[in-house]
Amino acid sequence: MMHKSDRLFQLTHLLRTHQPITAAQLAERMGLSVRTIYRYMDDLSLAGIPVYGEAGVGYQLVEGFELPPLTLSPQELEALMLGVKLVASRSGHQLGLAARSLQVKIEAAVPTAHTRQVADRRFVRVPEESVQGAHFDVWDKLYQAIADGQQLVIQYLSLSDQRSNRQILPLGLFYWGGKWTLGAWCFLRSAYRDFRVDKLLILESAQTNSPVPEHISLPDYLVGKRV
Numbered sequence: 001m002m003h004k005s006d007r008l009f010q011l012t013h014l015l016r017t018h019q020p021i022t023a024a025q026l027a028e029r030m031g032l033s034v035r036t037i038y039r040y041m042d043d044l045s046l047a048g049i050p051v052y053g054e055a056g057v058g059y060q061l062v063e064g065f066e067l068p069p070l071t072l073s074p075q076e077l078e079a080l081m082l083g084v085k086l087v088a089s090r091s092g093h094q095l096g097l098a099a100r101s102l103q104v105k106i107e108a109a110v111p112t113a114h115t116r117q118v119a120d121r122r123f124v125r126v127p128e129e130s131v132q133g134a135h136f137d138v139w140d141k142l143y144q145a146i147a148d149g150q151q152l153v154i155q156y157l158s159l160s161d162q163r164s165n166r167q168i169l170p171l172g173l174f175y176w177g178g179k180w181t182l183g184a185w186c187f188l189r190s191a192y193r194d195f196r197v198d199k200l201l202i203l204e205s206a207q208t209n210s211p212v213p214e215h216i217s218l219p220d221y222l223v224g225k226r227v
Contacts, residue, residue, distance in 0.1 A: 011026065013104060154202060157201055171218045
């Protein structure tokens with residue numbers, strides 16, 4: 001669920017780019033009630049945003065008002081927006097939602113002319129296809145397990161169609177060649193191993209944690225990968 005602060009950022013961005021705009025139009029665009037829009041307008045005014053409404057016309061911002069711009073070059077903005085779009089379309093529910101919220105904040109903070117310039121460049125557009133179905137849930141579970149340091153029990157289908165059961169300590173998620181890969185410590189092999197996320201058949205929290213060698217960590221894994 002989007003936080004209230006994110007809604008206010010989104011509302012301010014809509015006011016900047018579509019003014020004048022009515023409460024009903026804002027409510028439709030944001031999926032909120034008109035009553036909630038009225039309440040949010042009061043919040044913006046209390047926060048010092050110079051917004052005013054005119055009956056029969058709609059809401060507008062005081063002429064010349066801009067949020068403080070981010071000091072980004074056009075190329076930096078392009079790289080940032082591309083990265084945000086990739087995360088939004090290629091990760092799980094939680095991080096994807098955070099990326100879309102971040103996109104709203106970036107668009108609200110950067111002068112409109114800059115964001116339009118980036119949007120007009122065809123090569124920064126990200127295809128809409130994304131991690132689908134159960135893979136969304138798998139990605140989210142792995143993401144949370146890494147954050148919590150939680151060991152997992154998995155069943156894995158290798159590229160040669162061999163199934164194996166493992167207990168692992170997940171360390172990091174990496175996007176290589178259009179596929180997500182999990183870097184982990186494998187207790188069965190007593191070594192670091194890589195697992196394609198789309199090849200994970202079963203994914204459960206371990207009932208009993210195995211002892212983890214003291215040196216095992218993401219930085220140590222990355223040293224071995226020369227990343």
